Amino acid sequence: EADIYQTPRYLVIGTGKKITLECSQTMGHDKMYWYQQDPGMELHLIHYSYGVNSTEKGDLSSESTVSRIRTEHFPLTLESARPSHTSQYLCASSDSGGENIQYFGAGTRLSVL
Amino acid sequence: AQRVTQPEKLLSVFKGAPVELKCNYSYSGSPELFWYVQYSRQRLQLLLRHISRESIKGFTADLNKGETSFHLKKPFAQEEDSAMYYCALSGNQAGTALIFGKGTTLSVSS
Numbered sequence: 690e691a692d693i694y695q696t697p698r699y700l701v702i703g704t705g706k707k708i709t710l711e712c713s714q715t716m717g718h719d720k721m722y723w724y725q726q727d728p729g730m731e732l733h734l735i736h737y738s739y740g741v742n743s744t745e746k747g748d749l750s751s752e753s754t755v756s757r758i759r760t761e762h763f764p765l766t767l768e769s770a771r772p773s774h775t776s777q778y779l780c781a782s783s784d785s786g787g788e789n790i791q792y793f794g795a796g797t798r799l800s801v802l
Numbered sequence: 803a804q805r806v807t808q809p810e811k812l813l814s815v816f817k818g819a820p821v822e823l824k825c826n827y828s829y830s831g832s833p834e835l836f837w838y839v840q841y842s843r844q845r846l847q848l849l850l851r852h853i854s855r856e857s858i859k860g861f862t863a864d865l866n867k868g869e870t871s872f873h874l875k876k877p878f879a880q881e882e883d884s885a886m887y888y889c890a891l892s893g894n895q896a897g898t899a900l901i902f903g904k905g906t907t908l909s910v911s912s
Contacts, residue, residue, distance in 0.1 A: 722899055729811075732846075732888070732902040747899065779846065789834055789892055791900060793846040 691716045695780050695794035702770055703802050710765045710797045712780035721763040722791065724779040725749060732779060738763055739785075770801040804829050806889050808903035815879050817912045823874040825863075825889030825903060833891040835865055835872040836900070840886040849874075849887070859883070879910045 693714040702708055714721065719740050724732040724747075734747030738757040752774070753767050763782075767774055777798050781791040805828040815821055827833065837849040850858045852865040852872060863874045872889060888905045892898040 724902075729904075731806075731904040732900075734899045734901075737899050748901075789898060790836075790848055790851070792848075795845045 693780060693782055693792055693794040695778075695797050697797060698795060699798050699800075701800045701802065704769075704771055706770050706801075708767050708770055708799070710778055710780075710799070712763045712765070712794060713761050714763075714780075714782045714792075714794075715761060716782055716792060717760075717784070718782035718792075719760065719785045720783045721757070722781040722783075723747070723753075723755060723763070723765050724781065725751065726777045726779060726796075728777075736765065770799075772801050775799060775801050804833075804891070804901050806891055806901055806903035808887075808889055808906050810906045811904070812907045812909065814909045814911065817881055817910055818878050821874075821876045821879045821883070821908065821910075823887050823889075823906050823908065825872045825874065827870050827872065827889070827891050829870075829891055829893075831893065833893060835863070836890045836892070837861070837863055837872075837874050838888045838890055838902075840888070842885070846888070879908075881910050881912060884908055884910045 696711045721738045723736040725735050726732045733749035735751040736755040738744045777796050779796045780794040783791045807826045835852040839849040840846045861876045889903040890900040892900050
């Protein structure tokens with residue numbers, strides 16, 4: 690079934706650890722996005738990719754990095770997690786056609802102690 | 803600056819009452835406007851967009867370019883409408899990232 694998957698759903702980790710949040714989609718979409726959302730606040734774009742080997746930073750500055758080696762996979766990495774990284778991270782994808790509809794994963798809720 | 807403003811953090815209504823969730827935007831150009839909804843324990847999903855001009859689950863939204871608004875309306879609220887609603891805009895190119903408002907929690911009680 691075509692979908693967008695994020696793992697893990699919840700992650701509690703200590704300061705200084707390296708973490709990777711996984712995002713995969715089986716929808717055949719070219720474009721993928723990472724948003725960050727603090728509780729009760731709006732979603733902010735932190736990274737996006739319009740295709741393989743293409744990545745850009747979004748509007749909100751983030752210490753995370755992303756890669757896009759395969760069309761379906763768009764992982765986000767934090768080299769050294771800090772409490773300020775505690776947030777929810779949402780992955781989304783869309784196709785390159787006329788419909789500008791983004792499909793979201795279930796999100797990863799990250800807590801850095 | 804590109805911005806989406808949802809002035810109400812929480813809107814509480816009784817079942818059967820009319821609902822209007824406000825959304826105003828700031829964008830230089832012709833944006834696409836969307837309403838996304840997140841029900842409890844579900845993922846964020848598209849509710850409707852201004853281009854399609856359709857009614858979804860009884861909700862409609864009309865783009866008013868003069869007032870730069872895209873308010874979401876429903877004549878008779880149902881309890882299952884209780885959710886978090888986000889207004890969002892994007893540039894008019896397909897695949898452009900979304901700019902979200904802060905969201906409005908709609909609570910419908912009987």
